[in-house]
Structures are given as structure tokens and as C-alpha cells.
Amino acid sequence: MSPHVPHVLILGGTSEARELAAALAAHPGVRVTTSLAGRVTRPGALAGEVRVGGFGGAAGLADWLRDERVDALVDATHPFAETITANAARAAAEAGVTAVVLRRPGWRPGPEDRWHPVASLAEAADLLPRFGPRVFLTTGRLGLSAFAHLTDHRFVVRSVEPPEPPVPPHTEVLLARGPFTVADETELLRGNLIDVLVTKDSGGAATAAKLTAARRLGLPVVVVGRPPLPDGVTAVPDVAGVLERLGLGPAGP
Numbered sequence: 001m002s003p004h005v006p007h008v009l010i011l012g013g014t015s016e017a018r019e020l021a022a023a024l025a026a027h028p029g030v031r032v033t034t035s036l037a038g039r040v041t042r043p044g045a046l047a048g049e050v051r052v053g054g055f056g057g058a059a060g061l062a063d064w065l066r067d068e069r070v071d072a073l074v075d076a077t078h079p080f081a082e083t084i085t086a087n088a089a090r091a092a093a094e095a096g097v098t099a100v101v102l103r104r105p106g107w108r109p110g111p112e113d114r115w116h117p118v119a120s121l122a123e124a125a126d127l128l129p130r131f132g133p134r135v136f137l138t139t140g141r142l143g144l145s146a147f148a149h150l151t152d153h154r155f156v157v158r159s160v161e162p163p164e165p166p167v168p169p170h171t172e173v174l175l176a177r178g179p180f181t182v183a184d185e186t187e188l189l190r191g192n193l194i195d196v197l198v199t200k201d202s203g204g205a206a207t208a209a210k211l212t213a214a215r216r217l218g219l220p221v222v223v224v225g226r227p228p229l230p231d232g233v234t235a236v237p238d239v240a241g242v243l244e245r246l247g248l249g250p251a252g253p
């Protein structure tokens, strides 16, 4: 029988997951598989093996971990992907597999920022009548129903894939994927006469330019806070932290 090669399953859908797959694939003697939900039509190349689609809840994921002889599960999903993160914690415990959560740090406001923290998209919608009517909404393609009743507002919605209805009646959609530059974001805010930006606290560099642009233009930003991690779960902030938890150093000379 051939010796067992340590198998790491990454729950992906983020740039950190992609970086981690590359780092692990460079390790001789590690098998790495990235799992994608299948929401994005052209997800781009990934190092190692890739599987696509849901597992069928925590129980299905636990079965997959056992069937594929997974040794470590790294949840590198988006900070707002709450269901899969809860399922990952339960499945890893059930299958007796080492679990690591990789979460990029959240954004922090500076002294010149005019941020309004809220706990949900519904709270963000409640706050909008305080500001002018033109809104740049970058909270993703799901959950826009929270804003659908705001008939007096004009929304510019930016997302990677088309938003799911219902959306507010006055909505213009821009399909785009980061990274974005401060110059382009400033132009977008100015050109569309935006009064307020709404964002999730996704963190990371790829989509942070809008915050710099808003600061420079003195615009308010409504920031939707992250859902909490499951009880007892702590996260590492970067790929190096995952490698350390897995007892692996950086690969290469």
C-alpha cells in the first residue's frame, strides 16, 4: 500500500485561499484540494486539485472529509460566508480533522473617515435617508432586497455577477471584479455624484481603494460589520499563519 500523503482541503472563494493553495501545492508531499461553491462563472486557475459545489451541509462535508482522507481543513472563505464557516467547524469536529480558519483582518477607520458602522444590510438601509439620495452599493449581489423599498434613492450597484432580484427600483448595475485603483474609484464616485458609499467590512487590499476615495471626497461610508465566528473558533490573519498552524514552513529554497 502506498504511504498516505497529507491531504489539506481549503474552502475557497477568496484571494487568500488562492494564495494558500499555491503555497501548499509548492510543498512536496502535500495534497491540496480547493473547494468552490460554484457561484462565479469564471473563477480563474488554482494550484492543486479543485472541486466545485456544496457538500450538503455539515454532515455532507464531514462525509467528504472522511471519504477523501482529509487531514486538515482550512476555512479560507469570505468573512461574510457565515453558513459554510459554521458547517466547517462542525464537520471538522465530527470527522476529527484539524481545522484552521483564515480570515483577512477587517478594515479600520482613520481620523478623517466618516464611517457609520452597522450590524446588517437592513440597518444600513435604515440609515440611508440621513444622507443624500445617490448611493454606491458594494455589498455583493445577494441581499439587495434589504434596500428594495427605498424608492426615492438612486443606487449604483457594483458586483462580480448580476445581483439577485428584488433590487431597488432605481438601480444601475456595474459588473466588475477588483482590484480597483483609488483614481478609478474617485472618478466613479464623482462621475455618479455619489452621496454615500455602503460596503461590507470585507477587509483586504483589492477593494479598499473605494474607502480612500470616499475619505478624500469627504463622503460618508456605511460599513456593515462581520458576522461573528462560531463559538470557540479563532482565526489566523494570513497564509503564513495557516502554514505555521499546520506545522509547515514556507516551501522552496
Ligand code: NAP
Binding pocket: 011, 012, 013, 014, 035, 036, 037, 039, 052, 053, 054, 055, 056, 057, 058, 060, 061, 076, 077, 078, 080, 081, 082, 083, 084, 085, 087, 139, 140
Ligand atoms: P454561505 O452562505 O456561507 O454558504 C451557503 C452554502 O454554499 C453552504 O452551506 C455550502 O453548501 C455552499 N458553499 C459555500 N462556500 C463553499 C465552498 N467554498 N465550497 C463548497 N460549498 C460552499 O456562502 P456565500 O456567502 O454564499 O459564499 C459562497 C462562496 O463565495 C464562498 O466560497 C465565499 O468564500 C465566496 N464569497 C462570498 C462573499 C460574500 O460576501 N458572502 C464574497 C466573496 C466571495 P452546502 O451546505 O451544500 O455544503
